[in-house]
Amino acid sequence: xxxxxxxxxxxxxxxxxxxxxxxxxxxxxxxxxxxxxxxxxxxxxxxxxxxxxxxxxxxxxxxxxxxxxxxxxxxxxxxxxxxxxxxxxxxxxxxxxxxxxxxxxxxxxxxxxxxxxxxxxxxxxxxxxxxxxxxxxxxxxxxxxxxxxxxxxxxxxxxxxxxxxxxxxxxxxxxxxxxxxxxxxxxxxxxxxxxxxxxxxxxxxxxxxxxxxxxxxxxxxxxxxxxxxxxxxxxxxxxxxxxxxxxxxxxxxxxxxxxxxxxxxxxxxxxxxxxxxxxxxxxxxxx
Amino acid sequence: xxxxxxxxxxxxxxxxxxxxxxxxxxxxxxxxxxxxxxxxxxxxxxxxxxxxxxxxxxxxxxxxxxxxxxxxxxxxxxxxxxxxxxxxxxxxxxxxxxxxxxxxxxxxxxxxxxxxxxxxxxxxxxxxxxxxxxxxxxxxxxxxxxxxxxxxxxxxxxxxxxxxxxxxxxxxxxxxxxxxxxxxxxxxxxxxxxxxxxxxxxxxxxxxxxxxxxxxxxxxxxxxxxxxxxxxxxxxxxxxxxxxxxxxxxxxxxxxx
Amino acid sequence: xxxxxxxxxxxxxxxxxxxxxxxxxxxxxxxxxxxxxxxxxxxxxxxxxxxxxxxxxxxxxxxxxxxxxxxxxxxxxxxxxxxxxxxxxxxxxxxxxxxxxxxxxxxxxxxxxxxxxxxxxxxxxxxxxxxxxxxxxxxxxxxxxxxxxxxxxxxxxxxxxxxxxxxxxxxxxxxxxxxxxxxxxxxxxxxxxxxxxxxxxxxxxxxxxxxxxxxxxxxxxxxxxxxxxxxxxxxxxxxxxxxxxxxxxxxxxxxxxxxxxxxxxxxxxxxxxxxxxxxxxxxxxxxxxxxxxxxx
Numbered sequence: 001x002x003x004x005x006x007x008x009x010x011x012x013x014x015x016x017x018x019x020x021x022x023x024x025x026x027x028x029x030x031x032x033x034x035x036x037x038x039x040x041x042x043x044x045x046x047x048x049x050x051x052x053x054x055x056x057x058x059x060x061x062x063x064x065x066x067x068x069x070x071x072x073x074x075x076x077x078x079x080x081x082x083x084x085x086x087x088x089x090x091x092x093x094x095x096x097x098x099x100x101x102x103x104x105x106x107x108x109x110x111x112x113x114x115x116x117x118x119x120x121x122x123x124x125x126x127x128x129x130x131x132x133x134x135x136x137x138x139x140x141x142x143x144x145x146x147x148x149x150x151x152x153x154x155x156x157x158x159x160x161x162x163x164x165x166x167x168x169x170x171x172x173x174x175x176x177x178x179x180x181x182x183x184x185x186x187x188x189x190x191x192x193x194x195x196x197x198x199x200x201x202x203x204x205x206x207x208x209x210x211x212x213x214x215x216x217x218x219x220x221x222x223x224x225x226x227x228x229x230x231x232x233x234x235x236x237x238x239x240x241x242x243x244x245x246x247x248x249x250x251x252x253x254x255x256x257x258x259x260x261x262x263x264x265x266x267x268x269x270x271x272x273x274x275x276x277x278x279x280x281x282x283x284x285x286x287x
Numbered sequence: 288x289x290x291x292x293x294x295x296x297x298x299x300x301x302x303x304x305x306x307x308x309x310x311x312x313x314x315x316x317x318x319x320x321x322x323x324x325x326x327x328x329x330x331x332x333x334x335x336x337x338x339x340x341x342x343x344x345x346x347x348x349x350x351x352x353x354x355x356x357x358x359x360x361x362x363x364x365x366x367x368x369x370x371x372x373x374x375x376x377x378x379x380x381x382x383x384x385x386x387x388x389x390x391x392x393x394x395x396x397x398x399x400x401x402x403x404x405x406x407x408x409x410x411x412x413x414x415x416x417x418x419x420x421x422x423x424x425x426x427x428x429x430x431x432x433x434x435x436x437x438x439x440x441x442x443x444x445x446x447x448x449x450x451x452x453x454x455x456x457x458x459x460x461x462x463x464x465x466x467x468x469x470x471x472x473x474x475x476x477x478x479x480x481x482x483x484x485x486x487x488x489x490x491x492x493x494x495x496x497x498x499x500x501x502x503x504x505x506x507x508x509x510x511x512x513x514x515x516x517x518x519x520x521x522x523x524x525x526x527x528x529x530x531x532x533x534x535x536x537x538x539x540x541x542x543x544x
Numbered sequence: 545x546x547x548x549x550x551x552x553x554x555x556x557x558x559x560x561x562x563x564x565x566x567x568x569x570x571x572x573x574x575x576x577x578x579x580x581x582x583x584x585x586x587x588x589x590x591x592x593x594x595x596x597x598x599x600x601x602x603x604x605x606x607x608x609x610x611x612x613x614x615x616x617x618x619x620x621x622x623x624x625x626x627x628x629x630x631x632x633x634x635x636x637x638x639x640x641x642x643x644x645x646x647x648x649x650x651x652x653x654x655x656x657x658x659x660x661x662x663x664x665x666x667x668x669x670x671x672x673x674x675x676x677x678x679x680x681x682x683x684x685x686x687x688x689x690x691x692x693x694x695x696x697x698x699x700x701x702x703x704x705x706x707x708x709x710x711x712x713x714x715x716x717x718x719x720x721x722x723x724x725x726x727x728x729x730x731x732x733x734x735x736x737x738x739x740x741x742x743x744x745x746x747x748x749x750x751x752x753x754x755x756x757x758x759x760x761x762x763x764x765x766x767x768x769x770x771x772x773x774x775x776x777x778x779x780x781x782x783x784x785x786x787x788x789x790x791x792x793x794x795x796x797x798x799x800x801x802x803x804x805x806x807x808x809x810x811x812x813x814x815x816x817x818x819x820x821x822x823x824x825x826x827x828x829x830x831x832x833x834x835x836x837x838x839x840x
Contacts, residue, residue, distance in 0.1 A: 035382065039638035040584065047741075091752040092806075094583040098745035099799040102792035105667050105742075109789035115663040122666070123649055150401050157392050160382050164444070167345045167371035167454075168396045169363075198649075201642030208635040212628075215428045216383050251653035257646035264639055268628060275629075381630045 003233070006240040011127055018129045018137055018193050019232025019256060022186075022202060025141045027228030028148060029186050030207030031221045032179055035159045041078055041180060042200040045187045047097040048074040050196050051104030053121050058107060063121075064136055067191045070100075071184030079177040124195035124253040126236070133192050140189040144182050155179060156217055194253040201257040202228060209260075209267035213274060227267075231260035296359035297322050298452050298483035299344065305352030306336070306343050312506070313339045315352065319502060319511035323451070326474070326484040328494035328514070331504035332527055337487035340504065341454050344485065345371060357452060365452075367396045370445035372455040375437035380430035386440045387425040390415050393447035408447075415446040418476065420469045435466025442473055453477055455486040459493050471497055491518065550781050559670045559784075561678055563776030563794065566737040567746065569685040571772030572692060573730045574751030575765045576723060579703040583748045586727060590740040591641045592618040593731050595648030597665055597740070602651060608684065611732040612725065618644055619724070668739035668791030670780065677736055684733050688726050699723055700761060737776070738791035749798035750775060756802075756809035771801055 006012050033042060049067045056066020081093065108117050148155070158165045158175045166172050183203065190199035210223035235256025242250050297320040305315035314336025321327050329337045342348045344355055346362030357365035370393065390412040391404050398404055404412075416422050419439035424432060429440065438458060445453055453474070459467055474484055474497060488494055494501060494514065501517050503509040503526045510517045510526075551560050577586050593611045596618075600610020618640055626636035652662050663669070692699070702709045702719050710716045727747070734743040750771035754764045779794030 034632075034635050035379075037632050037634045039634040042638070043587075090581060090583045091578055091748050092802075094587055094744055095749045095752065095799050095802055097587075098742055098795055102742060102745070102795040102799070105792035106788045106796065109792065110787065114789070118663050118667070153392075153395060153398075153403070154400070156384075157395060160384060160389075161373070161378055161392070163373050163377070164371055164392065166347050167366065167369065168448075169366035198642070198646060200638065201646065204635060204638035205642055208631065208639055211381075211383070211630050211635075214383055216385065216388075220383050248654050251649055254646040254649040254653065257642055258650060261639060261643035261646070268625070268631070271628075271630070 001238070001241045001245075003237040003241075006237050006244075011129075012236065012240065014129050014131070014134055015126045015193075015236055015252070016233060018126060018134055019236055020229045021134075021137055021141050022190050022193055023206065023228030023230070023232040024225040025137075025144055025189060025228075026186050026199065026202035027206040027210070027224030027226075028221055029144060029179075029182050030203040030205075030228070031210065031217065031224050032155055032159055033183060033203055034207040034211055035156075035217075036179075038179075038183070039200070039204050041183055042187070042203050044078060044093070044097050045071060045074055045184055046196040046200055047101040048077075049184070049187050049191070050101050050121060051107065053191055053196065054104040054108045054117075057117065057121075058111070062136075063191055064133075064140075064188050067188040067196075068184075071188050072181065074100075075177065075180035075184045079173060079180050120195070121191070122195045122197045123251060124191070124193045124198065126193040126252045126256075129193055137189045137193075140185050144185050144189075147178065147182060151175070151178060194256065198253050198257050201260055202231075205257070205260040205264050206231065209264040212267045212271040227260070227263050231256055231263055235259040296356065298325075298358060299485065300356040300359075301344075301353070302355075303353035304340070304343060304350055304355050306339050306348055307351040312351075314343075314504060314506055316507045317353070317502070317504070317511075318508060319500075321452075321483045321485060321500070323481045323483055324478050325500060326478055326486065326498040327500040327502055327511075328498040329485060329487040329502050329504060330489065330491065330494060330518075330526065332489070334506075335504045335526075336506050337504055338456060341371070341456055341485070341487060344452075344454060345369060368451040370448040370450035370453050372438075372441050372445050372453070372458055374457050374460055375434060375441055376461065378429075378437070382429060384429050385426050386421060386429055386432065386443075387412055387416065389429050389440050390443045390447050393444035396448065411449075412443075412447050415443040416440070418446055418473050419443045433463065433466075435462040438462050439466055439469055439473075442470055446473060446477060450477075451482055453482050453484045455484070455488075457487055457489070459488060459490050467493070491523075494518070550784050555671050556780075556784055558673050558675065558678060559780055559790065560777060562670055562673045562681055562737055563780045563790075564773045565678075565681045565685050566734050567750070567772035567774070567776030567794070568769040569681075569688060569730055569772070570734055570743070570746040571750035571754070571768035571770070572689060572765050573727060574747040574749075574772070575754070575761070575768050576692070576699060576703070577727060577747055578751050578755060579700065580723070582727070583744065586731070586747055587744040588637055588641055589615060589724075589728060590731050590743045592644050593728065593735075593743075594665055594740045595644045595651065597732065597735060598648045598651050601661075602655070607735070608729065608732050612728055614644070615728045664739070665735060666739045666741050667789060668735065668737050668742065670737045670790045670794075671784075673736050681733055681736075684729055688729055688733075691722070691726055695719065695722065738794055742791055742795045745795040746772060746775070746798055749795070749802045753798075753802045753805045756805045772798070775801060 007016050033039060049071050052066040052070025053063050056063050105118065108114055111117065154170060154175060158170065158172055162172050186203060187196060187199050190202060194202065206227035207224040209227055210220045214220035214223055236252055238259065239250040239252045239255035242248050299321040301317045301319055304317040306313050317340060329340065331337055339348060343350060344357065344362055346366065355362055358368060391408060394404055394408040394411060398408060413422065413425065416425055419442055421436060421439055421443065424436065429437060432440065458470060478484060486498060498514055500512060501514045502511045503517065503522055505526050505528065510522045551557055577583060593615055596611040596614025597607050599614060600607045603610070622636050622640045625631050625640060626633045698709065698714055698719055702716055706716050730747060731740065731743045734746055738746050751768040753771050754767035758764050758767060775798035776794050779797040780790055783790040783793040
């Protein structure tokens with residue numbers, strides 16, 4: 001299997017550029033999502049961004065714009081609800097999420113080719129990425145990277161010790177809103193390529209794998225970006241090769257996710273070995 | 288009542304402070320002052336309102352009655368001068384940060400937004416770690432340290448903040464004896480430098496060692512004054528709702544709420 | 545168009561019957577889901593069921609068997625992953641579900657008719673149910689309801705007081721697993737009607753609505769079943785009238801009933817709760833569970 005040959009074709013090159021950027025972007029944001037155990041927010045976004053995408057499509061507008069509008073709305077809503085969440089509100093939240101999603105399904109179902117459209121929105125169409133999509137993804141990536149760089153130490157402090165952060169005068173709600181918005185932006189950027197359902201994998205899996213192997217946030221971030229990009233590249237290459245050589249059509253987005261999960265499992269297997277090696281190196285020191 | 292401080296407003300002044308949650312008072316009638324260099328133990332059973340009071344002093348929960356002034360200002364205005372030391376076991380032990388990085392967090396209010404910690408900050412952090420006896424573990428991951436060591440790191444974080452008021456929530460819980468000593472010494476140094484200390488605890492023995500004043504709480508204030516005259520069997524019984532406590536000379540039976 | 549006309553065709557009548565049965569079943573089961581605080585788990589279960597159902601369909605075996613087997617595998621994987629260092633529960637669930645979902649999509653994408661089948665599994669396709677599906681739904685539904693009735697008091701006690709249940713000598717873990725399997729069976733049964741993504745809504749919403757109107761458990765279950773069935777009928781009727789996706793419409797109706805009840809319900813609704821501010825509070829009330837996060 002040749003992992004480089006597929007990328008001599010222009011549309012594959014664009015797809016590769018897209019998944020490399022997305023993988024790194026999602027990995028970086030994913031670090032904070034994983035450290036704060038926020039996988040649920042990502043899941044919520046997949047449900048609530050979807051109707052935005054549908055509405056944008058029906059209005060003939062950019063899918064990203066629709067996703068952006070609903071993504072921001074969700075981020076604000078979830079931040080507001082988040083601090084008041086009692087366990088009994090889980091039902092209300094689940095109902096809210098599925099209602100949004102149902103709204104999107106109802107709207108799209110009025111059109112012809114309903115099932116094909118639904119599939120595209122949910123799982124993306126990375127091979128159909130054009131230059132404009134790529135540019136849009138790069139812009140979003142730049143914005144997110146800038147915000148992460150500027151607010152890094154505050155976001156990490158809030159993730160590690162929210163009480164101390166509040167005591168020092170940081171408004172944790174605002175920091176939470178920023179992070180939720182960043183997550184929303186990643187979902188927006190990924191909508192065309194991998195769709196709303198699979199983007200969560202891009203956010204959570206590389207970062208979860210990196211967490212197993214890194215002892216510092218900086219290392220974890222670098223590793224997550226690397227793994228995210230690698231998963232994108234390998235997934236694209238494998239899905240192409242299998243489809244062409246073995247006549248077995250494998251959806252590109254889903255293949256990327258499966259590769260990422262595979263990388264995670266490798267990391268999970270390697271982590272205990274690494275621990276043992278590290279333990280041998282640390283000298284016993286008096287307290 | 289505490290004696291009048293020598294000059295300037297007290298570091299912490301509480302006047303009939305009351306905090307309620309959904310119209311139900313959680314702690315009320317807290318009244319007293321803490322001057323620079325003084326140390327107060329907040330003593331009371333679980334649910335007495337100690338943590339709530341600390342959060343009120345931090346300006347994190349609003350008062351529904353009375354006032355709290357930190358350095359003559361509202362709590363929210365004085366946050367840069369106030370350091371908070373939570374219990375170490377509330378933090379994620381697997382978080383990828385080193386001990387030094389945790390201590391550096393104490394410098395963030397000084398560093399402000401966008402900027403990164405500079406040389407002066409790193410030196411302050413290293414010095415604070417040394418004060419709690421953990422200089423050689425600076426690059427160890429926070430979670431690899433023992434419970435007592437982690438508590439010391441959190442105190443170092445507060446020291447690095449160079450606060451005027453230090454608030455601690457049960458700092459000696461589950462902490463080994465050596466760490467306790469180091470914590471007490473470091474707190475003493477802060478007090479000599481002029482900081483005031485407020486410490487929630489239910490370890491009466493350590494309260495005697497660390498504090499000169501005590502505030503007895505059980506949803507309302509039962510006493511606030513010098514530890515010798517306020518930490519009496521009668522007031523303790525009133526605080527702990529009638530559980531028998533015996534003070535035999537220096538030996539104290541720690542109340543189990 | 546009158547209700548009779550809407551349901552004139554045989555496919556519509558079959559869909560109607562399915563909607564009523566599935567709605568009723570989901571409502572009853574949903575009460576237990578709420579009691580044990582499992583809405584998100586049920587959501588995850590729906591996602592996890594998807595590849596199992598796909599696999600079963602591809603292998604030509606019973607959907608229930610496939611879903612149950614796969615669901616069990618997912619639960620085990622999540623538990624194993626979550627037990628490892630530095631893998632918290634949410635990440636374990638996130639990784640496992642992503643992988644499982646992607647696997648399901650991959651399996652399907654290798655087939656022709658990919659989009660249509662995928663959609664049917666994800667959001668339902670109630671207007672294509674056949675008599676065989678109806679029979680399955682009826683049998684499974686009856687079995688689940690019978691099990692719930694037989695184990696009612698044990699399940700309720702286990703929800704409130706696991707320790708107490710264990711102290712009485714009941715096999716608490718086994719009962720938990722039984723309930724999870726019943727929920728899983730309900731999710732799988734709901735697939736033709738609302739699909740895996742939306743199944744949680746039909747399970748949770750009618751029960752949550754019923755809880756706003758009554759506090760007695762059996763009444764809640766009965767009301768939830770009625771609300772679920774009603775959502776099914778009304779949703780189906782609207783979807784046939786306006787030619788929109790049936791499963792999603794059913795869910796929207798169920799959600800609307802919840803939203804309305806949230807506002808107007810006599811004791812627990814938002815409008816009803818405000819007078820509580822006027823009730824004088826006794827000075828020595830013990831701190832309720834909803835107090836500040838760190839009391840003391």
